Amino acid sequence: MRRGLVVSVCRTCGQTLFPRRALCPACGGASWRLERAEDGVVEEATTVRHAVEATDAPAVVLASVRLDAGPVIVACLEGQAGTGGRVELVAVDGAPIARPREGDSSKSRVGRHRRGQ
């Protein structure tokens, strides 16, 4: 498990994308900087009560999360975070898990771009 979800930033125009693309849809560029997006806001959430592959595992809560970095992603939501709630992202094998941001307040706005790697 790693903090943040790897997003692609176009080195030419700065467009931030997830999932990755081969060419930038904005400028056609093919050179990317990978960054870790760690924060976002829940836009919608739903509990998947009936999955295609029936299992005994507990129901998954899926959410649309708008990353501070720009893209809207689909993440697994853990803990209590409703629509509009701020979440932090961790990635498990590339799959994003969103969890309520601890001690977050509306004042602590996170920068649009996080450090590169």
Place this chain on the structure above:
Amino acid sequence: MANAVIAGAGEAPYRRHSPRGATTESLLAGAVRRALRNAGLQPSAIDGLAVASFSLAPDHAVDLAWKLGLRLRWLMEETSGGAGGINMLQHAVRAVEAGDATAVVVAAGDRLTRSQFADLVATYNAATRDHLAPLRFGGPNALFALLTQRHMARNGLLREDYGELVIAQRRWAARNPGAVYREPLTMTDYLAAPIVAEPLSRYDCAPVVAGADALVVTAGGRRRPVAVRALRASYNHDQQEGDGLRTGLALAREALWEEAGAGPDDVDVASVYDDYPAIVLIQLEDLGFFGEGEAKRFVAQTIAPRRLPLNTSGGQLSAGQAGAAGGLHGLVEAVRQLRGEAGERQVSGARRALVTGYGGVLYRYGACANAAVLERLR
């Protein structure tokens, strides 16, 4: 340039559980035989084949030609899901017009076991395999649950509004012996149904069935021909960077109606791709059937009283979704209506039909959208 027309249509009966021994290939063969009989053609007259199927693998289009005994000079295989039927029609019409073929069979169908379907949704594309399947996302229903929440919030809709659409389609299905789900549905039944993923219940998700559909496109002539007056498509219109509440049909609308020499008010019967009720309303709005913020009114005044004959087979929501056949199902129903062959559900005097396709979910929603305006020639 030859004049291409749709000369016939057929469907292998949809079944919740396909008969023992039935295969994807036998279902496709059944639909092709029915379409040829409907067109009054022998297999030997066919020189083109297009096919879409998720469960034909490891076979491909030429394998199907071999198994059907067809000698061809034109061949295609289609993979864009719910937009596949209209995409194949577009190519078939152009092939016949250009003289590359004189009689093309367009077919789509699937028989998916539970585990095949689970594999299909988990590996639909690389983005799904890498970023959604590890979440145990449960298939596209969950993605469209999120989309439907956005649609409700944007348009001030309640579950009852989608219920009106679902119930109206079920009333059509009652008159279609080919629909899998035909028993009457009340609003009480609809609202009490088990939730799949909020706000979607069982009745909001096209049920998986086995079946196949086929059309025949020929150069002119034939009995009761149907013309393709206009056909427009849009793929990856927003790079998956939007909210899914607009499809590429919004970009295609103007050219579609202009080419058809008609508008929404001139449509006698409509087959609008219906994997989920919200998708039907989004496409109708994109094509100009109602304006922004008018979805609720349109449902109440036009869809619920069935003023617009919409998805008269019952649509996929009641007839069932036979995999890739879902993209051809609406075309087959429209052709039957225009040829006056829709039995107890026949729309009297139907002359012009709108058919749409939607699909190719890349990550959060469908990226493929297309539409055709069909017209009975005589």
